[in-house]
Structure formats: C-alpha cells, structure tokens
Amino acid sequence: MSKHTFSIGGVHPHDNKISRDCPIRPLPLPPTVYLAMSQHIGAPAKPVVAVGDKVNVGQVVAEPGGFVSAFIHSSVSGTVKSIGPRKDLAGNPVTCVEIAVEGDEWDESIDRSEDLVTAIPSDNKAIIEKIRLGGVVGLGGATFPTHVKLMPPPGSKCERVIINGCECEPYLTSDFRTLLEKGEQVVVGAAILRQVMGNVPCTIAIEENKPEAIVHIREVIAKLGYEGIEVMSMKMRYPQGGEKQLIDAVMGRQVGSGALPISVGAVVQNVATALAVYDAVQKNKPIIDNSVTVTGGCLPEQANLLVRVGTPLQMILDAVGGVPESAAKIISGGPMMGKAVVNLEAATVKGTGALLLLTEAETRRGSASACIRCGKCADACPMGLEPFLLNRLCKAGDLEALEANAIQDCIECGCCLYSCPANIPLLDNIRLGKGAVLGAIRARAVAAKAAAEAAKQ
Amino acid sequence: MTSIIIWTIAIITVLGVVLALVLYLVAKKFKVEEDPRIDEVEKAMPGANCGGCGYAGCRAFAESAVKAPNLDSHFCPVGGNDTMARVAAILGYEVKAKAPQIAVVRCNGSCAVRPKTNEYDGYPSCKVKATLYSGDTGCSFGCLGCGDCVAACQFGALSMDPETGLPVVDEAKCTACGACVKACPKLLIELRPKGPRGMREAVLCVNKDKGPVAKKACASACIGCGICVKTCTHEAIILENNVAYIDPLKCKLCRECEAMCPTGSIHGVNFPKPLDKDAVKERIKIRQQKEKEAAHV
Numbered sequence: 001m002s003k004h005t006f007s008i009g010g011v012h013p014h015d016n017k018i019s020r021d022c023p024i025r026p027l028p029l030p031p032t033v034y035l036a037m038s039q040h041i042g043a044p045a046k047p048v049v050a051v052g053d054k055v056n057v058g059q060v061v062a063e064p065g066g067f068v069s070a071f072i073h074s075s076v077s078g079t080v081k082s083i084g085p086r087k088d089l090a091g092n093p094v095t096c097v098e099i100a101v102e103g104d105e106w107d108e109s110i111d112r113s114e115d116l117v118t119a120i121p122s123d124n125k126a127i128i129e130k131i132r133l134g135g136v137v138g139l140g141g142a143t144f145p146t147h148v149k150l151m152p153p154p155g156s157k158c159e160r161v162i163i164n165g166c167e168c169e170p171y172l173t174s175d176f177r178t179l180l181e182k183g184e185q186v187v188v189g190a191a192i193l194r195q196v197m198g199n200v201p202c203t204i205a206i207e208e209n210k211p212e213a214i215v216h217i218r219e220v221i222a223k224l225g226y227e228g229i230e231v232m233s234m235k236m237r238y239p240q241g242g243e244k245q246l247i248d249a250v251m252g253r254q255v256g257s258g259a260l261p262i263s264v265g266a267v268v269q270n271v272a273t274a275l276a277v278y279d280a281v282q283k284n285k286p287i288i289d290n291s292v293t294v295t296g297g298c299l300p301e302q303a304n305l306l307v308r309v310g311t312p313l314q315m316i317l318d319a320v321g322g323v324p325e326s327a328a329k330i331i332s333g334g335p336m337m338g339k340a341v342v343n344l345e346a347a348t349v350k351g352t353g354a355l356l357l358l359t360e361a362e363t364r365r366g367s368a369s370a371c372i373r374c375g376k377c378a379d380a381c382p383m384g385l386e387p388f389l390l391n392r393l394c395k396a397g398d399l400e401a402l403e404a405n406a407i408q409d410c411i412e413c414g415c416c417l418y419s420c421p422a423n424i425p426l427l428d429n430i431r432l433g434k435g436a437v438l439g440a441i442r443a444r445a446v447a448a449k450a451a452a453e454a455a456k457q
Numbered sequence: 458m459t460s461i462i463i464w465t466i467a468i469i470t471v472l473g474v475v476l477a478l479v480l481y482l483v484a485k486k487f488k489v490e491e492d493p494r495i496d497e498v499e500k501a502m503p504g505a506n507c508g509g510c511g512y513a514g515c516r517a518f519a520e521s522a523v524k525a526p527n528l529d530s531h532f533c534p535v536g537g538n539d540t541m542a543r544v545a546a547i548l549g550y551e552v553k554a555k556a557p558q559i560a561v562v563r564c565n566g567s568c569a570v571r572p573k574t575n576e577y578d579g580y581p582s583c584k585v586k587a588t589l590y591s592g593d594t595g596c597s598f599g600c601l602g603c604g605d606c607v608a609a610c611q612f613g614a615l616s617m618d619p620e621t622g623l624p625v626v627d628e629a630k631c632t633a634c635g636a637c638v639k640a641c642p643k644l645l646i647e648l649r650p651k652g653p654r655g656m657r658e659a660v661l662c663v664n665k666d667k668g669p670v671a672k673k674a675c676a677s678a679c680i681g682c683g684i685c686v687k688t689c690t691h692e693a694i695i696l697e698n699n700v701a702y703i704d705p706l707k708c709k710l711c712r713e714c715e716a717m718c719p720t721g722s723i724h725g726v727n728f729p730k731p732l733d734k735d736a737v738k739e740r741i742k743i744r745q746q747k748e749k750e751a752a753h754v
Contacts, residue, residue, distance in 0.1 A: 091591030
C-alpha cells in the first residue's frame with residue numbers, strides 16, 4: 001500500500017473508472033469545427049484568419065491576446081466559414097472561428113510518423129518557444145498557458161517537476177489510457193520539461209488504482225534509460241490532482257496562501273500536457289486534438305476518443321450511440337468539478353477531458369437542512385478552510401471576514417459539498433463570496449497602483 | 458417582619474436616588490454635543506433604513522445631510538419629494554422636486570414565449586445560477602427566475618408570477634430604493650420615472666444577441682431591427698448592441714413604437730385605453746407617405 005498523499009482533508013469517492021479498458025480511438029473528422037478564442041486562462045486569442053481563407057491542420061488560426069494567452073491552431077483542413085459569437089457549453093457567447101472541413105491536409109512542418117524521437121534539443125529557450133508556438137496549455141483542467149509556467153519569475157528556483165497522472169476525479173480515464181498507450185511520449189515529454197527547468201528531478205505521480213500504468217511507465221523509464229525520472233505510487237484520495245495537494249503529497253511542502261507552486265520549488269504539469277509538450281517540441285505538432293473520456297453508467301458503451309479540438313459535443317455523443325433516454329445530466333469533466341452542459345451544439349476546447357452522462361438518481365441533490373455543526377466539511381477541506389463558516393459569511397456578505405478566513409484559497413474541489421450530511425449548498429455560496437472577494441482584491445490593487453502613480457506625479 | 462420590609466424599601470429607595478444622581482451627573486459631564494437638527498431630520502425620514510439613498514440608514518442620511526452644503530447629493534427615494542421638502546425646511550435648504558421612480562424589470566420572456574431548454578436543479582438563487590451557466594432558457598440575458606430581487610425587496614413590492622415566471626412590481630409598494638437593481642445578476646432591473654399618472658413605455662428586453670439568435674431563444678425578444686427608432690418622431694429611442702432603449706426623458710408616450718414592434722418587446726402600462734395597433738399603424742403610414750411626398754417636392 002502506498003502512503004503518499006496530501007496531509008489535510010480530502011474525500012474518497014468511488015472511482016467508477018468503467019471506461020478504463022477502452023483504448024483511445026480516433027473519432028472520424030467532423031463536418032465542421034468551431035474553434036473558441038478563449039480556450040485558456042488569460043486574454044482571449046485574436047483571430048488572424050479571415051472568412052473564406054483556406055487552412056490546413058496545424059495552421060495558426062489565432063494569436064495570443066496577451067502575455068498569459070495562447071496560440072490556437074486549426075484542427076482540420078478546410079475553409080473558414082465565419083468568425084463570430086457562438087454559445088459555449090454553458091450557453092454563454094464566445095468568439096469562435098467556424099471551419100468547414102475539406103479533406104485532411106496537414107501542415108508540412110508537422111512530423112506525422114509514429115517514430116519516437118528521444119533526442120531532446122539542447123537550447124531550452126528554443127524549447128519554450130516551440131511550446132508557446134504549439135499553443136500548449138495545461139490540460140489538467142485549468143488550461144493555464146504552459147510556456148508561462150516554464151518561465152518562473154527571477155529569484156525563484158525550480159527543484160522538482162511533477163507530472164500529474166493522479167486522475168483523482170471519478171470516471172475519468174483519458175490520462176490513464178494516455179499513460180498506457182503513449183507512455184514513451186509522456187516520459188520524453190517529462191524529460192523535456194525537466195531539462196527546461198534546469199535538469200531537476202522529476203516525479204510522475206500516479207494513483208494506485210492504476211497499477212498497470214505504474215508498472216508500464218516504470219518499464220518505459222528503464223527502457224529509455226532516463227535517470228532523474230521516477231514514478232511515485234499515490235494513495236487514492238480526491239483532490240490529489242490539485243496542484244497544491246500534489247506538491248504536498250510528493251514533496252511534503254505546503255504552498256502558502258496566494259503563492260505560486262514555484263515558491264516551494266515545484267512545477268506541476270499534467271500527463272496530457274507532457275504529451276502535448278512532446279508533440280510540440282519533437283514533432284512540431286501543436287494541440288489539435290485531445291483524448292476525451294465518454295462515460296456513464298447509463299451508456300451502453302464507454303469510450304476514450306481522440307477528438308479534434310472544436311468538434312461539436314453532439315458528434316462525440318453520437319459516436320457512442322447518442323444520449324440515452326435515462327441520461328438526465330451531461331457533464332463536461334468529472335463529477336466533482338465538471339460543468340453541466342446545456343448546449344450540445346457547443347464544441348470541445350483544448351481542456352475538454354471528458355463527457356459524463358448521469359441519470360436522474362445519480363445527480364439528485366437532497367434538499368438542504370440546517371447545519372448541525374458536525375464539522376465534516378472542515379475535515380474534508382483540502383485547503384484547511386472552514387466551509388460552514390465561509391457559507392455563513394457569504395450569506396451575510398461580510399467580505400472582510402471572508403478575506404480574513406482565506407476564502408480566496410478555495411480551489412472549488414467540492415469536498416465540502418460532498419461530505420455535508422445536511423446537503424447545504426456550501427460550494428455554491430462560497431463560489432459567490434470568492435468571486436466578490438477576488439473582485440475586491442483586484443479593485444484594491446488597481447486603486448493602489450493609481451495612488452502610487454498619482455504620488456509619483 | 459415589618460421592620461425588614463421597611464428597611465428593604467428604604468435601602469432600595471436611597472440606592473435608587475443615589476444612582477440616579479450619579480447617572481444624571483455623568484450624563485451632564487460627558488454629554489456629546491450633537492446638532493439637534495440631526496434628530497429632527499431623522500424624525501422626518503420614513504425610518505425604513507433601506508439604504509436606498511446610499512447611506513447606511515436614515516440616521517446616517519440625516520447626519521450627512523446636516524453637514525452637506527446643499528441637498529443636491531441627498532435624496533430619499535422612499536419618502537420622495539414630500540420627505541425631501543420637510544428635510545429641506547428643517548435645514549433651510551432649497552430642494553428641487555424629482556420625478557418619482559419605479560423599478561422596471563426589463564425582461565418579458567415569460568414561460569410561454571421563452572421555452573426552457575434545460576432543467577436547473579441547483580441552489581435556487583439567481584446569483585448562484587448565473588455563476589454556473591447562462592440559464593435554463595436559450596436566452597443568456599433574461600430573467601433567471603429564482604427571485605433574488607423578491608428576497609432583496611424590503612417593502613414586499615416584488616413577487617414572482619408563477620404563470621410567467623417573471624417578477625412583478627407592485628406599483629403601490631415600490632419605493633425605488635434600488636435594492637432589487639443590485640440583487641439582479643443579469644442587471645435587468647432599472648429605476649425609471651413613474652411617468653404622468655403612471656403611464657410609461659419601456660423596452661422589456663436586454664438581449665444583445667443578433668436578431669435570429671434572440672428570436673429563436675425568445676419570441677418576444679428585442680431583435681434590434683430598428684423599426685422603433687425609425688418610427689419615433691421624438692428621437693427617444695437608442696439602438697445599441699442589437700437592443701433598443703427608450704429614453705424616458707424624451708419619450709412623449711405616443712405609443713407608436715409599441716404598435717410597430719414586430720416582437721412585442723415594447724410595453725406601455727397604465728394607459729387609460731388599450732392600444733389600437735392597427736389605427737396607430739395606419740396613422741404612421743399616412744404620415745410617412747406625406748413625408749415622402751414632401752421630400753420629393
């Protein structure tokens with residue numbers, strides 16, 4: 001039994017990895033793709049194509065709209081049909097580039113062979129530039145531009161790169177399948193990341209419910225003869241895949257409130273991101289597809305699909321036989337942190353990792369009753385917060401007290417809600433309060449900046 | 458036995474007198490000098506402590522009003538012009554009468570015209586719902602229907618109509634304090650002048666989507682066609698971001714826009730007679746023809 005896990009809080013939901021034996025298979029090309037300009041955290045990308053332009057697979061469609069932003073590449077070949085707002089999976093409008101698919105012409109610079117390229121370029125700056133040009137973002141869910149993470153602020157030093165293969169959310173298996181099927185590429189990707197950060201040691205963290213992956217990756221590392229990369233078997237616990245939790249579990253270090261992982265010498269990247277780094281650096285292949293787990297007890301067949309970015313969700317569901325009658329809710333992502341999908345015409349983005357279909361019985365929310373002060377939420381919170389207190393303060397709208405109680409540290413993992421015996425909508429309220437507090441902090445920063453400038457003059 | 462009772466009464470009486478004296482002296486010695494007009498102004502206020510004026514309560518309003526050089530930045534929406542006249546009389550200021558206002562919910566997407574596209578099973582709060590997604594209809598701008606505005610109203614002036622799923626403002630009770638305006642995450646509620654005898658026109662839609670998208674989501678959405686702008690002879694209608702807005706200060710209540718609106722998103726209330734759309738359309742047609750002829754000449 002592995003003992004490695006984070007030190008406070010967490011829950012252990014049933015893992016429900018019913019799609020674990022489904023190999024990743026490519027989904028046929030969709031007739032049309034819709035590339036959203038906000039597929040990453042940060043400024044939306046700016047389209048550089050015009051309606052009527054012909055594009056190839058891998059061609060740049062949009063440029064970064066700021067420092068924290070990313071390139072977006074065409075995932076198909078065809079003609080740009082329109083550029084304009086389109087509703088995303090939650091029904092909110094985002095700017096999308098619509099491309100009608102014609103054939104499958106790839107950009108000539110992309111190496112499409114299956115050969116494993118192990119020779120890593122020696123120039124780190126060039127590697128980071130390739131990652132930037134490849135539009136690589138964190139595929140664990142947050143979609144933070146990877147090249148920004150690889151350029152730590154001056155004065156901070158990276159001591160360990162952690163590759164996050166925990167996949168602690170129930171149901172999801174795309175990272176697990178990636179580890180099994182693209183293990184070599186992931187390990188080379190890890191070696192690239194480790195070299196960029198200054199040849200620091202690297203840990204690939206995999207939860208113990210994926211023993212095949214642990215064995216396979218250990219074999220791959222031995223075969224490739226890499227030193228400095230190790231596999232760590234982790235005890236199953238949600239939210240182990242959370243950046244701060246994983247650093248605690250692997251390195252035994254706690255990231256302070258409001259601080260970045262680099263402040264304790266850690267850089268965390270997801271398995272899928274490591275693969276994307278490999279593709280971008282060794283194969284010149286930008287992110288044009290990602291693997292999506294399509295799962296749920298009500299589905300007749302489970303699947304892991306390799307989907308081109310921008311594929312309409314309806315088409316992915318059609319590939320597994322459509323939405324069954326018994327499905328009451330479709331979730332993009334896992335059951336703990338995923339978002340409910342209300343618009344199946346919406347398209348996938350780089351960060352889409354799963355589509356989960358749940359029945360009425362599985363999604364039913366019990367009616368809320370009064371808090372009995374059992375403290376289960378406080379026990380479960382992996383950030384050491386007191387959700388019951390934050391809930392009360394959020395209702396009262398006491399922003400100062402909320403900030404004093406570190407509501408801004410909440411990672412919205414949902415452990416409090418999961419553990420509450422009174423079904424109190426803790427996270428719903430906390431999310432509201434967190435937004436208000438973050439807004440107040442930003443307003444204060446802006447005011448301080450303005451005051452400093454006024455003082456200068 | 459009797460002596461015990463007498464002694465007790467005597468001691469309590471003496472204690473009472475001594476302590477009263479102490480309290481009196483302390484109150485004299487540490488008296489906080491306060492402008493007596495603050496109390497007077499506070500008495501003149503409605504005492505709802507709703508915060509609609511922007512101050513923490515009626516007393517905070519009174520304290521600020523007494524210190525202010527004039528009453529331009531002070532207005533009690535609940536008490537209205539009567540209260541402000543009394544306050545002005547106490548303080549010896551002049552006050553300009555303000556048109557009474559009322560909360561207007563700018564969404565007319567009832568259940569009948571705005572079909573639901575999904576079922577919301579989360580926490581029944583508009584604010585929570587708005588953080589999760591665009592809402593349970595195709596319109597991402599309209600009323601979410603969880604009644605945050607109703608909960609925010611201290612005067613019981615708002616209620617949800619179960620038939621339309623939209624909040625209804627009780628004109629007699631609404632004080633235009635603005636609490637609902639702040640409570641609505643979709644920014645649907647606007648304080649508009651009540652109008653002469655309560656008559657007023659407004660576009661009850663804020664959907665910024667392009668016409669076909671808006672129309673698909675809601676049959677009575679403003680589709681930004683601009684017919685109302687062309688019809689209006691008072692230049693009272695602004696069309697911006699695919700949605701029309703009637704400037705209440707310029708509107709002359711002719712109701713021509715209401716008759717011409719193809720989706721029925723413009724609503725007039727408290728008019729003595731129901732709108733005869735055909736008659737108004739005929740009138741506009743004749744007028745526009747005359748204008749055309751005049752232009753040719």
